[in-house]
Amino acid sequence: MGNNNKYIKLPLPDYQEPKKTVFTRAHLKGVEKLGRVVMPEDSDFPAFSEIGAEKYLNRMVDYMYEDDKSAILIILKLFSIMPQIIIKWTMSLIETGAKWQGMLGAPFRMLRIALKGLIFTVYYSDVTENQTIHSKIGYDAKIVM
Numbered sequence: 001m002g003n004n005n006k007y008i009k010l011p012l013p014d015y016q017e018p019k020k021t022v023f024t025r026a027h028l029k030g031v032e033k034l035g036r037v038v039m040p041e042d043s044d045f046p047a048f049s050e051i052g053a054e055k056y057l058n059r060m061v062d063y064m065y066e067d068d069k070s071a072i073l074i075i076l077k078l079f080s081i082m083p084q085i086i087i088k089w090t091m092s093l094i095e096t097g098a099k100w101q102g103m104l105g106a107p108f109r110m111l112r113i114a115l116k117g118l119i120f121t122v123y124y125s126d127v128t129e130n131q132t133i134h135s136k137i138g139y140d141a142k143i144v145m
Helices: 025-038 066-081 084-098 106-124 132-137
Strands: none
Touching (some): 025 066, 025 084, 025 106, 084 106
């Protein structure tokens, strides 16, 4: 048997804080537009634009793989210059493609997870001041013994 270096050597390296992602105005505009498509305004819940997502994006994006992060940032920049109806159509196309079986649908499923995941994670993290969203959906992570 040869020397197999597939195992991580202990002790593990010290934790390193990820490099902070810098969002341009175009990225933030793209997030805002995507948020309006993925989480349309509802009378019972705050609109995506009301939660101040730009303050919380780094909590997720900083920890993404570099390739994924750069792809998301390119898409957000594109969304910033697209009309809302084109973004809505694009998301509809992604949803349709995600239903295709096998390898043909795989890129669409990955795109759907990436784009919707970005919006859902920021929205349902409910890091707003009074945690409006969690109280409206009856979510409470409190452990009672």
